[in-house]
Amino acid sequence: EVAVGDIFLIRPGDVMPVDGVVIEGETTVDESALTGAAAPVAKHKGSTVYAATANQGGALICRATRIGPDSTAAQLVHTVQTTAAAKVPLSSLADKVRSVFVPAVIGIACVVLIIWLLLGQSFAFALARAISVLAVSSPCVLALAASAAIMSGASVGAKHGIVFKTAASLQSIGTLYTAVLDKAGTITNGEPEVVTIVGTRSVPAKFLLGMAAGLESQSQDPLARAVMRKAAAENIKLSAVKDVTILDGQGLTGKMAGKVMAGGSAEFIAAQCELTPDLQQAGEQL
Secondary structure, eight states: OOOTTOEEEEOTTOBOSSEEEEEEOOEEEEOHHHHOOOSOEEEOTTOEEOTTOEEOSSOEEEEEEEOGGGSHHHHHHHHHHHHHHSOOHHHHHHHHHHHHHHHHHHHHHHHHHHHHHHTTOOHHHHHHHHHHHHHHTOTHHHHHHHHHHHHHHHHHHHHTTOOOSSHHHHHHGGGOOOOOOSSTTSSSOSSOOOOOOOOOSSSOHHHHHHHHHHHHTTOOOHHHHHHHHHHHHTTOOOOOOEEEEEETTTEEEEEETTEEEEEEOHHHHHHHSOOOHHHHHHHHHO
16 A cells, blocks of 8 residues: 555556656656546656556656545545535425425325215225325435436546536536537547648658658557557558667657657657747647
8 A cells, every 4th residue: 555655666557556746757647537638748757647547658756645535536536426416406396396296196195085985986996096196196206316317417427538526517518508618638539630740842741741650650659659540541651760769758769761760749859950940830830
């Protein structure tokens, strides 16, 4: 078990057991389970890591800051459970209706009993009809319907990465016509996709994609897989690459036809070569 303040090692491919802070190492982490954003997040010394997120790169040495029910992932689960158990305005309405409905049904059953007795039927016959009214008019549906709907909605939402903070907000979804999002990149298919390639006169877009795919074929990063899928969709042959060096959380380099090629973050590429103003502007626009 990990206690607050303990130092723990996270290997490539491991899932973070607790929330913590990185004290050594660099990597990228898949935080889509918490944030919904598909793009991996770079981590380095001083960065915060969260329980239930997956390490996609190099090894990390971290210090535990929050464990068990205090972790971000546990609080997320608690929010889902609280929402599922909470009462919504619809439940309150059902309770009010039930408070009137039950006495009314009992009264109707008594009237049915009396009517059948007045019509000359036996007491057993009349009682059976009165009990039938009570059985058919059971208020159990009113009591369970709203709660069952909220539990089902909260569960389905959680499976699709949507967490409702309150049960009332879940109920209001039924009348929602417009949603305004204040953060980009969270409502996605969960996989990054290459949509634009900016080439130059000397390096056309298709040739650039072939070189990038050849280089990224040596990486397991989600962005690398996106480049590979794009190359496959365009039926582009991958360039041969050798002497690949992967720098966790930054990018990678390799040799193609005797020349050093690099792929990675904008900061990493800027450190490897000088970008023309046109390419810098295109990158900022994307």
